[in-house]
Amino acid sequence: MYTITFYSFKGGVGRTMALVNVGLELVRRGRRVLLIDFDLEAPGLTTYEALQQQADHPGVIEYVAEYIRTRESPDISRFLYPVDLALVQSRGKGHKARKRLPKPNHQESTGQLWVMPAGKSDAAYAGALATINWNSLYEHMDGYLFFEDTKLQWGEDIKLDYVLIDSRTGHTDVGGICTRQLADAVVLLFTPNEQNLAGLKDVCRDIRREETEGLKKKIRLHFVASNVPNLDDEDRHLRRHLNRFRTVLEIPSANIPIIHRNETLQMLDQPVFILHRPRSRLAREYRRLVDSLIMENSVDRAGTVLYLQRLQRERALRQHWRYSRATKDRLKELESQFSSDPEILLQLARWFQGQGDLGAALQHFDRVLTLKPEWKDLLLERGRCRRQVGDKTGAADDLLLYLHSTTEMGQLLPKGNDEQERLFKLEENIETALEELFDASFDAFLQALNVPRLLQDVYERPNSTLSVWFETTAVSLIRERRWKDAIRYLDLGNEAPKDVKLMFLNLQGQRKFYFAMAQWGETGTLSPDLCWEAADQVPSIGAANFQRLSLLYWGAGKKEEALGNLDHALATLANGRGFPAISCWTFREASMHEFRQHCEQQRRMIQGEPLRPAFLGPPRAPTPT
Secondary structure (H helix, E strand, C coil), rough: CEEEEEECCCCCCCCCCCHHHHHHHHCCCCEEEEEEEEECCCCCCHHHHHHCCCCCCCCCCHHHHHHHHHHCCCCCCHHHHHCCCHHHHHHHHHHHHHHHHHCCCCCCCCCEEEEECCCCCCCCHHHHHHHHHHHHHHHCCHHHHHHHHHHHHHHHHHCCCCEEECCCCCCCHHHHHHHHHCCCEEEECCCCCCHHHHHHHHHHHHCCCCCCCCCCCCCCEEEEEEECCCCCCCCHHHHHHHHHHHHHHCCCHHHHHECCCCCCHHHHCCCCHHHCCCCHHHHHHHHHCCCCHHHHCCCCCCHHHHHHHHHHHHHHCCCCCCCCCHHHHHHHHHHHCCCCCCHHHHHHHHHHHCCHHHHHHHHHHHHHHHHHHCCCCCHHHHHHHHHCCCHHHHHHHHHHHHHCCCCCCHHHHCCCCCCCCCCHHHHHHHHHHHHHHHCCCHHHHHHHHHCCCHHHHHCCCCCCHHHHHHHHHHHHHHHHHHHHHHHHHEEEEEHCCCCHHHHHHHHHCCHHHHHHHEEEHHCCCHHHHHHHHHHHHCCCCCCHHHHHHHHHHHHHCCCCEEEEEHHHHHHHHHHCCCCCCECCCCCCCCCHHHHHHHHHHHHHCCCCCCCCCCCHHHCCCCCCC
């Protein structure tokens, strides 16, 4: 249960209207809500048609008076009444508006609403109020324990999710009860002027003091500029006053929510905008206020989701984002509260991973996969995290399991409506998994390439990027002079099943060329037979391919063909297309100028100078005899 007190130092700011709209929006989102009219000197909650009861009903005054008389906490259910939501929605204009009402974002359960009025609206009300001495109640009648028992009844007997209290304005004993003992949070509504600022200074100080003195509890404060004229702030009067409120009241949030004034005579009817005008700006502002309130409630699941999403947005928008001690404490609280909720734990895992706290991220990924072992796509995320902390064995296990978890591509497709977009995302995930495996364990990487059906389904997609990725992998192995690994990788093309034969045999026509180069690096000798076979596969198009053909023909003993293809490579440079390109002299990207230099060096080698391609590295030292 979470108790929110709505307080304003001055009247006329729309405090009660805000409470009613927030309460009914919470009910629409499936919460069990109690509205309490604690503005005992000027009650107004039950004047709203949506909340009127059929008969005069006892409320706060009668509840407190009975305790004073009997010294026992009465059954609070006798002093509140349920609200028929179907009747509320059908009253007045609500019947027509109901069809246009936006669907709530979160519908965990069926919402219910109760009202606890200030008291019976009869001639005895004023006298009954005057007989209550609030100081005496606390000093001589255990008033503190009485209200603690009241909170227990709200939470345990009625099982409320939210209690919203409409508090008295100004400095009063009742205001202190509502804003400090009963409240988990206080919504401070104000018109941004000096009168409200002067009054709120002391109120904020007293509420904040409870964290270190008195009740020893933290009460969250929500500052809301309310009843603000809907006018152009050309001279920045509003901004100037809001900045002053931020400074004087020490408001940490950069943005203070604003509830604008509605300049229509319809306000005389006290409409509930959430129900009667759900698409109006005022209704949207009330819904945003609800979002900000539930985000601070650590036991509200939907609010927790919104809170974590907000943290992610804030971090994305700020280049050097650091989270405060309060944020760390809140996250720790959420870990405990939702220790068995896999979706919340997953958001926490991703949050910690984004923060670079990989140990905490792994703990949460482990917990999620324990609760939901069928969420195989999370193995990719945990595998990446394990690889980042240096657990290469664990990373390889996760990534292999991810790729082996299905032989039907559709079972791993990310959620979404666009089939092509989902296929692209899956292809991206597979590429990521292979890249991570490549870094974690080359043996595991090769093992992953024997997941035929999954890779084939993606590879056969038009414009698949995996074909380029597989070729890039071969280039990287050769450039890094990992000759044995390159040979093992490229040799899979000879052993691949038919359904993946295209992928490994093709490499865009370059597999045998790369194989010949890897063998050259490993053995120190360029095989004429391999060169001849490879030359038959490389397409005769583009400067880079002509350069490769030149090298292959030279290796096969065909000097004239080698020089002719080199001339074609240099001639093709004239159109300037395809650059930068991978030069087979270095197996690195080369500009047009660098490519021309490499071709000239290659020509000199073909013509007999004692040169060798730079990708091979320096000549091996002779083996001592």
